[in-house]
Amino acid sequence: MNDCALSDEALTRLLADDVPAGDLTTETLGIAAAPARTEFRARGAMCACGLEEARRLFELAGATRCLAFAGSGSQVAEGALLLSAEGPAGALHRAWKTAQNLVEWMSGVATAAAAIVDAARPLAVACTRKNVPGTKALSIKAVRAGGAIVHRLGLSETLLVFAEHRLFLDLQPGAVVRRLRALQPEKRAVVEVGDVDEALAWAAAGAEILQLEKFPPPAVAALRERLRAAGFTPLLVATGGVNALNAAAYAVAGADMIATSAPYNAPPADVAVRFERLGNGARHV
Structure with missing residues (x-):
């Protein structure tokens, strides 16, 4: 670099x-x-x-x-x-x-x-767009220098449905996923969820990626077991409060990837x- x-x-x-x-x-x-x-x-x-x-x-x-x-x-x-x-x-x-x-x-x-990358191995660590405004190019270079990848460069890049989006929808999860697939067929449907039941509902609806907001490692492990029992295989991204001290625990718990903004606050x-x-x-x- x-x-x-x-x-x-x-x-x-x-x-x-x-x-x-x-x-x-x-x-x-x-x-x-x-x-x-x-x-x-x-x-x-x-x-x-x-x-x-x-x-x-x-x-x-x-x-x-x-x-x-x-x-x-x-x-x-x-x-x-x-x-x-x-x-x-x-x-x-x-x-x-x-x-x-x-x-x-x-x-x-x-x-x-x-x-964080060292602690999380073999999981990929992606850094979010939560950098200080105006520093994106330098922030992205810095996290990549540390071995991390980029979660999303901005709102134009990926489909990531937050609770703040769902507040304005009068659609069930399945209808939301079908809409995303119909209008953006080359993109994967990513949904941020706040608890295990919500994660199961969106997995059943067909979301390919679940972003697990502030799930502690035991909750990630419990979700992984329930998804396996139900036959669902979404990618699980642990985010919110993940750092070098707990990244290894998320890897053991069954997360597929980590998304973090912690390096920007170093x-x-x-x-x-x-x-x-x-x-x-x-x-x-």
């Missing part, structure tokens, strides 16, 4: 958001033209992500040389060198904090996704930034 998720135009907007009218401190001190170098290092083990975007941010800001030493999805150890950039101090200061924030946030999401990874003054009187901080 070595491509930037954002265009140069979008990355330039991120820089402009942090430096809307110049870097007041750097310019006032008269150090913008001083030759400099900066390094990003991991303060702890992490699944790295966002270094492609960070490298490009430094380049767009005017760095003369920038190297990323880990691609998105790489597992890195504490102290690992992630990125280095050289150029005028003003260029490096302009990009530094935006790039650091991006790498820390995306690596935090990727690391959390990787933890704390950022910790990235150390070090600056070095190049040339005569070289120093670093």
